[in-house]
Amino acid sequence: MPLEILFFGAGAIGAFYASRVAVNPDTNVSVVCRSNYSAVVKHGFRITSPQYGDYQWTPTRTFNSAESARQSGVRWDYVVVSTKALPNVSDDSKLLEGLVSPGTGTATGTAIVLIQNGLGVEQPYARRFPHASILSAVTVASAAQPSNGHIKHNRWTRINIGPFFSDADTSLESKERATAQNRRLVQLLAKGGIKDAIADTHEKLQLVRWHKIAINAAFNPSAVLSGGSHNQAMASDPELYLHLKGVMDEVLTTAPRVVGTPFPPSFASSDAILRSTLRNKSGSKPSMLLDWESGKPLELEVILGNPIRIAREKGYEMPRLQSLYALIKMKETNREAREEKAKSKL
Ligand SMILES: NC(=O)c1ccc[n+]([C@@H]2O[C@H](COP(=O)([O-])OP(=O)(O)OC[C@H]3O[C@@H](n4cnc5c(N)ncnc54)[C@H](OP(=O)(O)O)[C@@H]3O)[C@@H](O)[C@H]2O)c1
Known part of the structure; x- marks a missing residue:
C-alpha cells in the first residue's frame, strides 16, 4: 500500500515541501487547495528554485476543501497543515475532523504535522485529537506563490520536526509511535532532496x-x-x-x-x-x-x-x-x- 500524505493548505511552503516528498516512490501526495484550486487542477504546480531547478508537479489528488478530502475515503498516514496560523480568524483543527484516524495498539493512525510559524500552534490539534500523533515543524525557508500554482522557492530549506507531547500525554506507547512517524517523515524529506531536514525531540x-x-x-x-x-x-x-x-x-x-x-x-x-x-x-x-x-x-x-x-x-x-x-x-x-x-x- 502506498503511503498517503495530505497537505492541507497548498500555498508557498505546503506545495514546496509536498513536491519534494512526492519524489519518493510508493508515496501518494495529495493537496487541499483554496484560491489556487482551479489553476492546480488544470496545470498542477510549477516550482522554480535555485536549488531544485524548474519543474512541474501534479499532486495525486487535488481537493477544493477538507470536506471533499473526507469524501474520498482515503486513510491518511500524514495530514500536513501548512496554512497560515490564524487562531483568531479560524480554528483549522476543526476542519481536520474525519481526516484523522487514531493511533491505538498496533494501528499507527494519522500523524498531524504542523509546518507553521509561532508558538502554541499545536494545542488546538492536541485537544481535538488526543489519540493522534502531533508532529511540530519549524522551517527556515523563503518561498512565495506569485501567481496561483506557481511556487517560487527563493532559498533555504531547513526544517526541524519533533513530536509534540501535551502535559496529559503520558503513554510511552503513543510517544514511541509519534517519534517513529517523525523519523519516517524526516527520511521522506531527506530522500526528496531536503538535506537539512532534522528530527528533533519534543523539548528541542x-x-x-x-x-x-x-x-x-x-x-x-x-x-x-x-x-x-x-x-x-x-x-x-x-x-x-x-x-x-x-x-x-x-x-x-x-x-x-x-x-x-x-x-x-x-x-x-x-x-x-x-x-x-x-x-x-x-x-x-x-x-x-x-x-x-x-x-x-x-x-x-x-x-x-x-x-x-x-x-x-x-x-x-x-x-x-x-x-x-x-x-x-x-x-x-x-x-x-x-x-x-x-x-x-x-
Ligand atoms: N513563505 C515562507 O517563506 C515561510 C517561511 C517560513 C515559515 N512560513 C510559515 O509557514 C506557514 C505557511 O505560510 P505560507 O507562506 O506558505 O502561506 P501561504 O502561501 O498563504 O499558504 C497558505 C495556504 O493555505 C491555504 N488555506 C488557508 N486556509 C485554507 C482552508 N481552509 N482550506 C484550504 N486551503 C486553505 C491558503 O489559501 P488562500 O490562498 O486561498 O488563502 C494558501 O494557499 C505560515 O505559518 C508561515 O509563517 C512561511
Missing part, C-alpha cells in the same frame, strides 16, 4: 520554536509599525538596532526558563542574527509586512500573543513583546474598522 523542537519567535517577534511587527521597513534597513538604524536586540534578548532569556532547558550553544545570539541581517542586502521584508501590504490577516497571535501568554502562565513577563503586541493588534483592529466602514458606504 520547542526551543527551536522559541528561537525563531525571537527573530519573528522582533522583525515582523517592527517592520509594519515603522511604516514598511525591510530587515536590513531596520538593523542599520542605530535606535531600531537596539530595539530589535532588546526584543530578541528578552525572548532568548525568557524561553529557557519557560521550557526548563537552556538553548544549545549552537543557537545564534541576537548579535549574530543582527550581523547576518546587516550582510543581507537583498531588501527582504518580513512575512508580516508582506501580509500587511496585501491586506491579509497577520499571524500576530502565534508570534506575539501566545508567547506572552505562555510565559505569563509560568510567571514571566516580556514587556517589550507586550508593547509590540498591543500596538500591532490595535493597528490591525483599526484597519478592519476602516474596511468595514468603507464597505457599509457601498
